[in-house]
Amino acid sequence: MNDLEADKIDANPSKEFFVEIITRDLKIADCLLDLVDNSLDHAVGEAEIDVMTILEKKHLSGLKRYRIDVEVSEQSIHVFDNCGGISRDEAKREVFRLGVTSHEATRHGLSVYGIGMKRAFFKLGTLVRVESSTRKESFVVVIDVDKWLAQTEWSFEFTDQGAPWKGTLPGTKIGIEKLRPEIKRLVAVPTFTQDLMARLASSYALFIIAGLDLRVNGKKVESTIPQIAADAGLKPARKKLRSGKVDILILAGVTPREDREPRGWYLFCNGRMVLEADRSALTAWGDGLPQWHTKYGHFVGYAYFRSDDVYSLPWTTTKQGIVFESRAYQEALSEMVLHARPVLNFLSNLYSEVEEQDVPGRQLLKTAKSVPITAIRAKDGSFEVKLPRRKDSEILVNVQFQVSKRNIERARQAIGTEGLSARKVAEHAFNYFLKHEAQ
Amino acid sequence: MSSRDRLESYEKINYLLRPAKQVERKILIETLHGLAPAGLALREYAYLGFGSIYFADFILFHKLLYIKEMICVEKSPIPRRMKFNKPYRFVKLWMQRMADVIPRLNRKRRYLAWLDYDYGLNEEVLQDISGLLTVLAPGSILIVTVDAEPRLPKDQEDEELSGTERSDRVFDLFRHLLSRFFENGLKRNQVTRNALPRTLAQSLRLHIDTELARRREIGTKFLQLFNFQYADGAQMLTVGGIVGDEALERRVAASGVRNLPFVQHGDEPFRIAVPPLTLRERHWLERYLEDSTASENIAFELEPEVLDHFKRVARHYPHYHEILI
Numbered sequence: 065m066n067d068l069e070a071d072k073i074d075a076n077p078s079k080e081f082f083v084e085i086i087t088r089d090l091k092i093a094d095c096l097l098d099l100v101d102n103s104l105d106h107a108v109g110e111a112e113i114d115v116m117t118i119l120e121k122k123h124l125s126g127l128k129r130y131r132i133d134v135e136v137s138e139q140s141i142h143v144f145d146n147c148g149g150i151s152r153d154e155a156k157r158e159v160f161r162l163g164v165t166s167h168e169a170t171r172h173g174l175s176v177y178g179i180g181m182k183r184a185f186f187k188l189g190t191l192v193r194v195e196s197s198t199r200k201e202s203f204v205v206v207i208d209v210d211k212w213l214a215q216t217e218w219s220f221e222f223t224d225q226g227a228p229w230k231g232t233l234p235g236t237k238i239g240i241e242k243l244r245p246e247i248k249r250l251v252a253v254p255t256f257t258q259d260l261m262a263r264l265a266s267s268y269a270l271f272i273i274a275g276l277d278l279r280v281n282g283k284k285v286e287s288t289i290p291q292i293a294a295d296a297g298l299k300p301a302r303k304k305l306r307s308g309k310v311d312i313l314i315l316a317g318v319t320p321r322e323d324r325e326p327r328g329w330y331l332f333c334n335g336r337m338v339l340e341a342d343r344s345a346l347t348a349w350g351d352g353l354p355q356w357h358t359k360y361g362h363f364v365g366y367a368y369f370r371s372d373d374v375y376s377l378p379w380t381t382t383k384q385g386i387v388f389e390s391r392a393y394q395e396a397l398s399e400m401v402l403h404a405r406p407v408l409n410f411l412s413n414l415y416s417e418v419e420e421q422d423v424p425g426r427q428l429l430k431t432a433k434s435v436p437i438t439a440i441r442a443k444d445g446s447f448e449v450k451l452p453r454r455k456d457s458e459i460l461v462n463v464q465f466q467v468s469k470r471n472i473e474r475a476r477q478a479i480g481t482e483g484l485s486a487r488k489v490a491e492h493a494f495n496y497f498l499k500h501e502a503q
Numbered sequence: 504m505s506s507r508d509r510l511e512s513y514e515k516i517n518y519l520l521r522p523a524k525q526v527e528r529k530i531l532i533e534t535l536h537g538l539a540p541a542g543l544a545l546r547e548y549a550y551l552g553f554g555s556i557y558f559a560d561f562i563l564f565h566k567l568l569y570i571k572e573m574i575c576v577e578k579s580p581i582p583r584r585m586k587f588n589k590p591y592r593f594v595k596l597w598m599q600r601m602a603d604v605i606p607r608l609n610r611k612r613r614y615l616a617w618l619d620y621d622y623g624l625n626e627e628v629l630q631d632i633s634g635l636l637t638v639l640a641p642g643s644i645l646i647v648t649v650d651a652e653p654r655l656p657k658d659q660e661d662e663e664l665s666g667t668e669r670s671d672r673v674f675d676l677f678r679h680l681l682s683r684f685f686e687n688g689l690k691r692n693q694v695t696r697n698a699l700p701r702t703l704a705q706s707l708r709l710h711i712d713t714e715l716a717r718r719r720e721i722g723t724k725f726l727q728l729f730n731f732q733y734a735d736g737a738q739m740l741t742v743g744g745i746v747g748d749e750a751l752e753r754r755v756a757a758s759g760v761r762n763l764p765f766v767q768h769g770d771e772p773f774r775i776a777v778p779p780l781t782l783r784e785r786h787w788l789e790r791y792l793e794d795s796t797a798s799e800n801i802a803f804e805l806e807p808e809v810l811d812h813f814k815r816v817a818r819h820y821p822h823y824h825e826i827l828i
Contacts (some may be wrong), residue, residue, distance in 0.1 A: 242681050301606065307719065352633060354626065398637040405602035405630060446606035 079213050082162055083186045091386050092250050093263050094382050095187045096134055096141070098180035099238060100264065100278070101383065103132045103145035104271060105174040106236070107336075110148040115270040115335035116370045118438050119313055126313035128231075134264075134283055136257065138248050141188055141240045146233035149198040152225060159203065174336055176374045179381055184210070184212050188247050189240040196236040197229040228336030261285050266330075267337045273438060290327055291441060294319040297450035300440055301403035309373045310392040315401045316365040316447060318411065320434035326361040329400065331333065331386055332368045333379040339386055346386060352401040354408060360413045362429075363407055366437060367396050406447040424451040463494075522777040522821050523733035527741060530765050530775070531646070531817040532567045534728055535615070537760035541751065543642060544615075546570060551608070551616040551773070553577065553601075556588045565591060570615065576604050581708060605634040614643045617743075622657070623650040624680060624703055629710055637748050638715040646729060646743030648705055651700045676757075677702075684709045700732040700740040705770045707742045715746070719752070722748050722811065726755055730767040733775035742773060776812040777820065785820065788813060 108115075113126035135142040150159050162182055185192045190209040196202060212220070228234060243251070244341040250256060261280050265288040268278055272287035280283060290299050292315070300317025319327055329347035331339035343349050343356040347365075369377050369392060378386050378393040386393055414425045428451065436490070472486050479492050504623050505550050518545035535545045553573035554561050573594045582598050589596060597604050598660050601618065615762065616635055620628060628649060636646055649773070654660070677699075678689045684706040685693070693702040708727065715723045729743035745751065760766060767773045780788070787802055792814070801810070813820070 303606075352630065395719055398717055400632050401608050401630070402637050405634065406600075406606060409600050409602055482806075499793070 072398045079218070081208065083213060084184070085269050086092065089137060090183060090187050091389065092188070092247055092386055093260055095184035096136075096143070096260060097263065097267055097383065098184040098269065099143045100132055100268070101132065101174040102181045103143060104130075104268070104276070105149035106149070107132075107145070107276070108173055108271075113274060114370070115274050115313070116332075118270055118273055118441050119315070119366075119368060119440070124274040125208045126274055126279075130275070131277040131279070133279045133282075134260070136251055136260070138252055139241065139243070140431060141243065141251075142234065143238045143246075145234040145237075147236040149202070149236055150194075150196040151198050151221070152201055152203050155203060155222075156194070157206065157449050162218075173374055174334055176377070176379065176381075176383075180383075185240060187244070189243040192243075193244040194236065194241040195239075198230075199228055199234050202226055202228050214309055214365070217404075218290070232395055240390060254415045257281060257283075262288070266340055269337065270332065270335045288318050289330070289437060290323060290325070291434045292317040292364060293362075293429060294435040294440065295432040297448075297452070298432045299405070299445065299448040299449040301442050301445065302441060303399050304419050305395065305399060307392040307395040309376045310378075312392065312396045313368040314366070314396065314397075314399050314403060315372075315437065315440060316363075316400070316407050318362040318407060318432075319364045320431065320432060321429045322364070322434070326358065327364040328356065329365045329367065332366070332379040333383070334370055336379075336383060338379050338383050346388060346403075348397055348401050351406055352397070360408055360411050363367055365404055367400055367406075369393075369396070403446060406449075410447070410449050412437065427452060445446050463490075465490075508748050519821060521656050521735035522823075523735045523775050524739075526775050526777055526816045526819045527731055527733060528563050530731070531729065531743075532563065533761060533819075534766055535568060535644070535762055537758060537763060538553055538745075538755065540758040541754040541760070543644075543745070545615065545726070548572075548613050548615045548644070549574065549609075551576070551604075553616050553619050554585070554589075554594070556581070556584055558588060558590050558594070559579065559617070561594055561775055562590050564615070568615075574604070575650065581692045598645070600627075601631045602634060605638060608638050610638050612641055613640050615646075616643065617646040619646070619648045619649070621650065621656070621667065622704070623652070625656065626680070629680075631705070632710060633714045636711065636718070641720065641723065641748065642751065643746045643760060644743065645711075645725075645746060646741060648741040649702055649707075649734060651695050651738045652738040653696055653699050681706045696738065700772045701770055702806060703740045704730050704742050704772055708770065711742075711744075718772075720748070724752065725751050727768045728766050730769070730772045731765070731775050732772035771817075774812075775816060777816055778809040780813065780820075785822065789817065792817070817824075 086133045101446075106300060109132040111126045112129070114122060115124065118124050127377060131145065131148050133142070133144040134148065135144070160182070162179065184396075185207065186209060192206075192207040192209070194205045202225065203222050204222055207220055208225045257280055261283065264278055264280065264285045265272070267275065268285070269287035269289040272285065277284065294300060294317070298313055298318075303314045304314050305314075319325075326341070326343070327345040328341040328349075329339065330337060330341065330349075334458050339346070347353075354360075369379075371377050376390075376392060378388075378390040378396075380387055410425060416430075428449065472489055475483050475493060476482075479489060484492075531668070535543075538545065539760055548568075548570055549572040550561065550564050550568075550570045551574045552560055552575065558575070561573055561575065564744060565573070571593055573591070575585070575589070575594050576597050576599060578598070578600045580594075580598075585596055585598065616639065618628070618631055628647070632647060634643070639645060653670075655669065655676065658709055659672070659676075669748070674689075674691055674694055677694045681702065682689050689702075692698060709727070711725045723745060725744050726747045727744035729741055731739075731741040733739055733741075745755065747755070756760065761768065765773050765775075784803060784805075791802075805813075
């Protein structure tokens, strides 16, 4: 027995692994999003709301009474919510355990790998206070990371537990102090709040549409998600499919003319955006689709993945990417490519002809309305373009040629209008020729 | 570029007068009929193809395969000319690119789809294949034809190029397209005029197999039937087969269609060459020709190679006459 013991190879995880290693690739915004996910997961569970139905043109306001506040300063980071709170039992069994996946995985939640919240704590600071109250009870847990690292025991302890909060809705308050030096520095950057708000605005766009009140330092985050151009002659593609336990909805079209941002693919898992404006091989650019090019700037595609079994969704542990090899994603990708190609052909054609006003596709874009993704047709169909018919006489051609400056001057004098541009002079000459020599 | 180079291929040559192509069409028809015992009744299929102004394949497939649902895809801006030449009312004309049409296909329908390009393999061709393999119902038939000359596409051709510059560019072009299909990359000797058809056949097969592996039905496989090379001018390559599975593969094997001499499941293309013969010569050969007949026993001079070519296509050999109408 002793011999066996002596030969044993220690493969136990170390606390440092969790505190130092798995936090390495994480960005500060990802951590804050992890904390918001955690709050939102409770809200979605309590309200029993499925934000993907927004895309079936269903009006949703089920998250109206929920509010999540993110407060960031150089001293501390706080996340407050009124999303129902964590029960003591949940806290004991799941919430604080590392890598223990939450729930029985039977609802379309946002909590998956049982790692986000804890990883966020470790990344951001070394003194963490979690207070939570359900309708029945409340608790407080304080984690001093340095002390915890020093002890051999892995568990945390309730600092306090008692009756539910009075006067406020049940919820959770997370406070992180003794911020790590690199976090302090980043938080102090003047654009930090704005950048964070932009990330939240897109990542939780669907939840905000469904009523969620999300704030950063008191400022309300508005949902931002590109709109799609639609018209009688211009219809975006839509395709719904199911792969295993995952429902997939794909939309593809063009953004309205006034949208000058280069877009790409937007991918969501259970309502949470995991890939924003992607123009890489991850969404088939250069591998199934042509390489992305500025002429495709108006292309916009959405792929929504929804499942009650959160493990079968193709999200990564940081929720900032996609598991490319997953079956659901591979099936979705074939359809994404299929429906994107007609859109890209349409955009490509806008540039193949010579003169701007000559391209009927551009006319179509000009008159198309800007439609929010919640108002797109709820029936499957491919991208449709009906170009207005034109007569030959309506088609314009760009003519370009060079003449000497002297000759333009001679022609201008012959016309007799001073200050006439070279282009006008040439037009005049052309029309004069047509009038006298043609027909 | 001369004005002739700018012409579309349908403007250069009357599609009805391409003997090797015509033989290919007849071989396709014979083979496809042979699939009936395997449970694939072609008359119930829908045909999807590039009809061009001649609609040659549409006419033939309607008359000889009895197909009554047809979609013609045409990207050239000649809607009135296409409509004018459309031989049957039931042919649907879609004046778009293939990519625009694919998402609109009925996924429950079996198609006979022939991507008969008059240019070489490029990204768009590979993407069209991927798209079709995503939507084609099991039992559908996919045939792909591409130009197999080691040359630059029309829009990249430049008369100023020296011989080596041109061959470097051609090699770069194919290396970019095909390297991923070959473990050790693409070698220069794989893109010579002689080797290119086989290289393209291998690449197309691998591309098709890769795409099928992504399909939602597990176990879908490509049951290759066709791998032809021929030249009525430019050298062309055709690869085709059935989107099937193991059960269908057994039925196809039992149907005997794979015993037809021109059915090819390997990488080596079957050559279709149509040697020019006079009508008398052809009749003599048809009457006296047995498989064992050696060229020295023939009543006139005929190279053994030419004789061999004739034997391969004898039943499908086309003959053209001028008729004043």
